[in-house]
Each structure stands twice: as structure tokens, then as C-alpha cells.
Amino acid sequence: MLRNLLILTLFLSLSACSNDEPATEQHKKDSHSEHAQHKDDEHHGNEKKTAHDDDDDHKDDEHHNKKDKDGHAKVGHTEEGGHAEEGGHAEEGGHAEEGGHEEKGVVDLTPEQMKAANIIVTALELTDTRKTIRAPGEIKLNAYKTIKVSPRINAQIIARHAVLGDEVKNGQALITLSSVEMAEAQGQLLLADKEWKRVKKLGKKVVSARRYITAKVEYEKTYANARAFGMSENEIKTLLAQKSSADGSFKLVAQQAGRILHDKFIVGERVEAGYVLMVITDESAMWVEARVTPQVTNLVDIGNNAEIVLGDKKFPAKVIQLHHSLDETTRTSAVRLEVNNDDDLLHAGMFVTAFIEIRNTSKEIQIPEEAVLRSSDGDWQIMVEQDEAGEFKAVEVELKKVSNGMAIIGSKGSNKIGSGTRVVTHGAFFVQSELAKGGFEIHNH
Template sequence: MTIALVSEQRYLESRVAYQQAWSKLLANGMTPDQIATLEKKGDVTRANGSFTLLSPQDGTVIRDPFVIGQMVQPGDLLFEITDESSIWVEAHVDPELMRKVSVGAPARILAGNRWIEGKVVQIHHALDETTRTMGVRLEIPNPGDHLHPGQFVSTRIQVGQSGEKALTLPLEAVLRSPDGDWQVFVEKKPGEFEPLEVELVRQLPGIAVIEGLKPGTRVVTRGTFFVQSEMAKSGFAVHNH
């Protein structure tokens, strides 16, 4: 048996060179398993600068801006990969409603003709200077790959307590009276209407949440402004006392 003796200094220099080579291969994109395989085979000719570039996550390549033969530097973008099994949707919300929105609240989006359920995962704190709205980030599952970055959708976010009941009408059904109060037009008899003051609790996209009206009351939901104008022209008071 032959035993080779080396000095401690040479041993330490060899260990440092080994660790530097290992770190360099890791930095160049090789995995620990690939490095271990290369080391086990002991074939230095295989260390020719070629290696398999692996993605750190599953997903779909959406951009590959490099060209074959191009010289690249550390930090250059070669592939852009996104995991579309779930996506983020940025919703724009009226600042007055933000205090009612909370992280974890159920949400859904309308994409095409189908609703997809999700939840609120982040609430931004800066006001958009252009739209004068605040951003809310929703997480939406996308198992069928139906949704894609850059796509516009309609959003709905649940506010208040789960199961909370509210009386709602189309937003165009509620108008300001000459006194400045909110009112709706209720049907007293077929074709006969009179104004009734209500309280506008809050507004949602296309929807008014109100109080002061009994559920089931028949009201004008379309052409409300026309009814108000006709009653004013006929000489009837359009405010209710």
C-alpha cells in the first residue's frame, strides 16, 4: 500500500480550490446532483462549459429574448417562466370602500362568461394618481390555463361579515331629489309611481346598497330619470315629505 503524504498547507489549498470550483459550477447553473455525478466519473473532459440549464420552478416559458451564439453575462435574462396554475389579479377599488376590504376576504372575477372564485391576498396603501383608486391583489386559481397576464376582467370582493344581508338596487334606480336626498320611485298602482326617500349606504360597481325600503317593494329600476322628469313636468312634487 502506497501512502502519499502532503503538507497541511497544500491540503488546505486543495480544499479551497475544490470549494471554489464547486461554487463556480453552482453559480453557473449546475445542480448539486449534476456536480456530484461529474465528480464521481472523474472525467475532466466533461467539464467543457456545457450544462443543462434548469428552471427553479415549474411553469411555461413566455419569453426567450436571447439568440443562439450570443455572449451572455451574469444576470442576463435568457428565459422568463411563469407558473399559471394560479394568477394575481390587480383590482382597483374606490378608497371609500377600502376600510371594508380585508386580506383573506372571498373574491371572484368574471372572465368571458364565467365566474372564478378566489381571495384577497394583499391590499396596497398608495393611491393611484391617475385612476384615484387603490389596488387590491387577488389570488385566482387557473387550472385550465384560461387566464393570462395582461387580460382585463371584472372583479367582485366580499365586504362586511360573511352572510350579511343587504338590500340592493341597480345604481340607476336611485336618484337625488331636488332637496338633495336619495330617492327611488315606487309603484302605487300599475303605471302610477311616487318618490320615496331612502338612505344610500354604499355604492358598488353598478349596484346601490340602500336602507328605508321594504323588501319586495316594486320600484322603477330602469328609466328612473325619465320618470322623475315627467313627474316634474306634470306639476307633481318629486320629493316626499
């Protein structure tokens, strides 16, 4: 029995061993197959990933290609902000190009505009211009248009008829005076006039020739005395016509029109003959005494143009006299100028600067003063015509001198001007305004 159990057990063990070996081999085969499958899957997975990446790249390329087709501006904005900035720079470049046009200062005007603005274009040419010297000067009264009012005899001031600063007319009464000497002269004149009228009425046939001549001479003598003492002809006529009493009163009258600049007296004051009571001058023309060296005086001619500068005011003048003696203190000579003073801006005693033309000349370019204008940055400029009629450009110039409405100019920097250059000589302000309009529009794009 036991034997049978052992045999059965051994048999079962052998059976179990037989069954386990194929299973292990199958398991090994399955494991190997699974491992191979896993590797294959990984391989295919990598291929799929690569394919996917390729596909993504392809799509990305398509995406970029599509954007390329849509326009460069999209690419510029998509890739980097820098491209957008470059686009901005490109736009700025466009403005820079327009700005270049503005910098040239070019404006085109139609014939209608030029006619309406009365624009005149003239070719520049070199002309003879006199050189000038600068000298200090002082305003003086025009002695040839100035009078002093004074009595010819000792007298007392009775009344005043004008005051300091008044504008008076020729023959206007200024002062009433009274004098014993004048009273005697008036009395003698009244007697001589009465005798002369009687003798004339009788005639030469009735009176002797001696009496006739004596009466006439006496009348003329007393008349002349009254005039010499200061009575006017009208006063004498009034005295004789009205048979007025010889009170010795008489008036001093203005001998010319002008302004009273001096009246230092008091009513009731007694004054001696020759005492200056008033000074009257015509200030429409004044003198300027300019002090120069003798060497400069030799280069100045009577009639030369000059210019007087007082502050920011300028006045045209003329050389009218040359002094032939030197000042003992300064050792300078005086050049007398005459300047128009209709605006009453110049007065005696003012110190001024005089610019006087001398004999030496040179070739310069002269244009009307109105043709030279200030630019926006403060430089002087003129409007130069370009190749086409009506096309103008602002050109900076050097302003050398302005005198008597004419400006002497020269080239400045690289801006060359010369004989033959066509510039606007009338209406330049209108052209400059049109240039300014163009510049404003450019900056406001």
C-alpha cells in the first residue's frame, strides 16, 4: 500500500515537471515577444513623434507661408516688435524725405499768386558802393533856422504872449515891453508924421523946397528910429492911424515860425538891450556834429550820404559842411550833417552815432531792404528763384549794411549768391509766408 502511494507520488511529480517546462519556455517566448513588441512600439512611437513633429513643422511653415502671403507688415508684427519698429522707422523715413524738401525751403507759386502779391524778381548785380566810417556825434540846433528874440533898447517886460515849447508862426506877438526911449521915439514920429502930411497937402508950389525936404527927411528919420527900437511896421501904422498916445509900449514878434526853446524871464523884469528873452528854432531839420580824425576828414566830401543811429532808430542824413580847424582838446575835426526831423524825435544835446560815406568805393551786391527778411532761427535770408519760374527757395545771406532803404548783402556759408542770381526784390514777405505754410503742413502730417 505504501509502495503504491510512493509510486503515485513520484508519478505525479514527474507529470508536474513535464508540464512546467513547456510553460516556462512559452513564458520565455511570450516575454521575449512582449519585449520585442514593446521595443517595436517604442520605435514606432518615436517614428510617430517624429512624423508629428514634421507635421507640426510643416503646419508651422504653412502658417508662416500664409502670413508671408498676407503681407510683410504681418510678418514684422508677428516675429518681433523690432520689425514693427523698423516699419515705424520706414514711415519716419518718409517724413524725413518730405522734411528734406522743407529744408530746401522751396515753394511753387502760380502766375496768378505772383501777380496778386505784386512779386517782382530781379537779377542781382555788383554795383559801386561807398565805404563808411563810424563816428560819435551830437545833435545841434540848425543855426540857419534859429533866431534869438531880444530887445534893442533897455525896457521893462509888460506881458508874455507865448510860453516855452509853443509852436509859433511868423509875425506872432511874443512879448510886450515898455521903454522911455521908445516913448520919445514914438512922440517924435507922431510930430514928424503930422508935419509931413501938412507939407504934402500944400504941395511944392506953396511951401519952399527946403521945408518940403526937411519935413520928408524928419518923417523918415523918426520912422526908422521907431523901427530900430523894435516897433513893427504894423505897430507904426496903427500908431499913426489912430493918433495913439506915445506910451512907449511895443511888442517883440516872431521873425520865423518854429518852437520856443528858451524863455528865461519874468513879467515886470527890466532887461537891457540885447538880452535874449526867447530862442525860436525850426526843428524840422537838425544838425549833427560828428567828430573824426583829420585823415578821415580828407576822405569825406560835401553831399555824401550818412546815417544817424539813436537807439534802435535810424535817420538818413547828408554831409553839408566840413570844419577846417581842429578841436584843441580832442584834436579832431567836425563834419556837419543835416538830418530830417519831421517826426520830432531828435533834440539838441542828444548823443548819436554817425555812419558817414567816404570817398573809397567797392563792388557790392545791393538790394532793397524789404527783400532781406529774418528767418525763424534769426538769420537773414532772401528768396531766390530756382530753375522754374515761380519756384523760390529761402537762402541765408550775410547782411553787411543797411542805408537809405538799400541793403548790402553777401554769401553765407555754402549758400553762394552773385551777379545774375534772381531774387525777389518786392513781395518777399508773401513768399516767406507761403514757405512757412508749407513747413507747418509738413510737420502736421
